Amino acid sequence: MTAEVRTVEEWTKPLPQLDGVSTEYWQAASEGRLLIQQCPKCGHKQWYPRALCTACAADPEWLECSGRGEIHTFTVVRQYGAKPFRDELPYVIAMVQLEEGPMIMGAVTDIDPDAVRIGMAVEVYFVKAADDVGIPYWRPV
Amino acid sequence: MDRTPVIVGIGLSEYPVAPDLDGVQHHVLAAQRAIADAGIEKSMIDGYVNAGGGGGMMVDDAVTMAEYLRIDHKYIDGTMTGGSSFEFHVQHLAAAIRDGLCDTALVTYGSDQLSRMGRRLGTGGFQRAGQRVAGPIQYEAAYGNSLVGSYAMHAMRHMHEYGTTSEQLAEIAVGIREFAMLNPKAMYRDPMTVDDVLNSRMIADPLHKLDCCAITDGGGAFVITTAERAKDLPQDSIYVLGAAGGQTHWNVSQQPDFTTSAGAKAAPIAFGQAGLTHDDVDMLMFYDSFTITCLILLESLGFVKPGEGGPFVAEGNLKRGGKWPLNTDGGGLSSNHPGMRGIFLIIEAVRQLRGQGGESQVPDCEVALAAGSGGWLSCIGVAILGRSHP
Numbered sequence: 001m002t003a004e005v006r007t008v009e010e011w012t013k014p015l016p017q018l019d020g021v022s023t024e025y026w027q028a029a030s031e032g033r034l035l036i037q038q039c040p041k042c043g044h045k046q047w048y049p050r051a052l053c054t055a056c057a058a059d060p061e062w063l064e065c066s067g068r069g070e071i072h073t074f075t076v077v078r079q080y081g082a083k084p085f086r087d088e089l090p091y092v093i094a095m096v097q098l099e100e101g102p103m104i105m106g107a108v109t110d111i112d113p114d115a116v117r118i119g120m121a122v123e124v125y126f127v128k129a130a131d132d133v134g135i136p137y138w139r140p141v
Numbered sequence: 142m143d144r145t146p147v148i149v150g151i152g153l154s155e156y157p158v159a160p161d162l163d164g165v166q167h168h169v170l171a172a173q174r175a176i177a178d179a180g181i182e183k184s185m186i187d188g189y190v191n192a193g194g195g196g197g198m199m200v201d202d203a204v205t206m207a208e209y210l211r212i213d214h215k216y217i218d219g220t221m222t223g224g225s226s227f228e229f230h231v232q233h234l235a236a237a238i239r240d241g242l243c244d245t246a247l248v249t250y251g252s253d254q255l256s257r258m259g260r261r262l263g264t265g266g267f268q269r270a271g272q273r274v275a276g277p278i279q280y281e282a283a284y285g286n287s288l289v290g291s292y293a294m295h296a297m298r299h300m301h302e303y304g305t306t307s308e309q310l311a312e313i314a315v316g317i318r319e320f321a322m323l324n325p326k327a328m329y330r331d332p333m334t335v336d337d338v339l340n341s342r343m344i345a346d347p348l349h350k351l352d353c354c355a356i357t358d359g360g361g362a363f364v365i366t367t368a369e370r371a372k373d374l375p376q377d378s379i380y381v382l383g384a385a386g387g388q389t390h391w392n393v394s395q396q397p398d399f400t401t402s403a404g405a406k407a408a409p410i411a412f413g414q415a416g417l418t419h420d421d422v423d424m425l426m427f428y429d430s431f432t433i434t435c436l437i438l439l440e441s442l443g444f445v446k447p448g449e450g451g452p453f454v455a456e457g458n459l460k461r462g463g464k465w466p467l468n469t470d471g472g473g474l475s476s477n478h479p480g481m482r483g484i485f486l487i488i489e490a491v492r493q494l495r496g497q498g499g500e501s502q503v504p505d506c507e508v509a510l511a512a513g514s515g516g517w518l519s520c521i522g523v524a525i526l527g528r529s530h531p
Contacts, residue, residue: 016279095394
């Protein structure tokens with residue numbers, strides 16, 4: 001699947017420091033694809049991406065996700081000291097349980113924060129933060 | 142020679158507000174007071190443990206402070222698991238003392254969090270615009286989560302699974318405030334009701350301002366030695382009966398279960414070492430960064446079953462005079478929280494076990510359990526302390 005990739009005039013939030021494993025993850029996200037990892041040896045799936053399978057220590061492989069999941073838990077942040085987040089209050093931080101199994105952290109947008117509920121079905125979209133970086137966000141299906 | 146580990150000295154620096162002390166001075170003042178309390182010579186100290194992490198502009202890591210204090214150690218440990226570091230230190234020191242790696246060890250902590258940093262810790266923002274973030278936190282940094290938000294996600298899930306209510310969480314804060322009212326030095330000492338908590342502003346749903354701990358200055362230290370050496374010392378020996386720790390994650394996005402903690406693994410080990418059960422415990426010192434922290438510790442350590450914590454708390458079981466009085470010094474919620482509160486859990490437990498608790502003294506206090514939570518309910522350390530050794 002390839003999800004929507006939104007662009008912004010200027011990305012003012014923190015950016016990931018790309019490393020040996022994360023470079024491919026962020027690159028895929030900038031193209032609208034959400035990657036997790038799956039172990040070819042034991043089948044274990046994991047997020048965030050690492051250089052080993054946390055279950056059996058083998059080399060994991062990339063697995064492209066459907067981009068759908070449900071909210072496992074969340075909070076509405078109503079106080080934050082630093083810009084630019086301070087200017088966006090209140091906003092929703094959530095753990096999303098992916099259809100594939102693992103949980104991923106993200107922000108839920110395109111909804112009134114007071115209407116967010118655990119169990120709500122959400123889908124991913126991305127915001128292009130740099131040429132080689134897309135940031136996954138979530139919105140109600 | 143009886144090498145059973147015993148705590149023989151405790152010391153606090155000044156709190157909750159000490160603008161004239163920097164973090165290193167908090168370490169030092171607490172150390173001076175712990176050494177005096179123990180009745181030892183400084184030269185007897187041959188082990189030193191310090192998690193650092195006091196914040197601000199100071200340098201207070203273990204080796205720097207060992208140099209500053211000029212401790213001629215043969216055992217040093219800088220384990221840093223966040224606020225629970227000191228319960229892990231008790232675990233490590235109990236083994237080190239037993240094995241003869243050192244005979245008398247000093248643990249110190251100091252922080253000028255409030256005077257130097259203000260109240261930014263919980264919601265001030267770890268991340269800044271345009272900043273490049275390395276390591277696993279790179280997967281979280283773009284979203285603007287706060288420290289409070291990480292605990293709030295635990296509370297939200299706990300409420301969803303078990304029907305836990307904000308009123309029940311508020312009861313924890315109210316019970317601890319009642320102890321703070323007996324502590325002349327506590328940061329917040331005004332009477333407080335459940336409604337006060339519920340009517341305080343929401344910081345990160347479902348946690349209100351009064352579900353969150355204070356931000357203060359402060360420091361603490363304790364001295365641990367062998368039961369043999371303690372025979373000549375003035376204070377009652379407080380025995381380390383059991384100590385264990387565990388880690389489920391560090392960054393909150395890796396929490397495998399938002400309703401429990403690594404205490405579920407650590408507590409049975411600590412109780413096994415002590416040869417005790419939950420009903421043998423007379424009082425609790427829990428890391429109360431937030432009300433939900435206490436509830437999840439209570440359940441995951443096995444004092445009640447998962448999901449039973451809310452109603453249990455609402456019955457007053459953790460209040461003064463209850464089954465397991467919690468945080469008799471007023472806790473981080475109302476008394477003092479300079480950033481890593483775990484050392485104060487040990488110090489207050491020792492004070493209670495010595496019978497030096499003053500107005501907040503738990504009657505016939507024979508066994509106390511301290512449980513620290515570091516990170517985002519990430520690293521849980523459990524220490525069981527007692528007046529006597531079975």
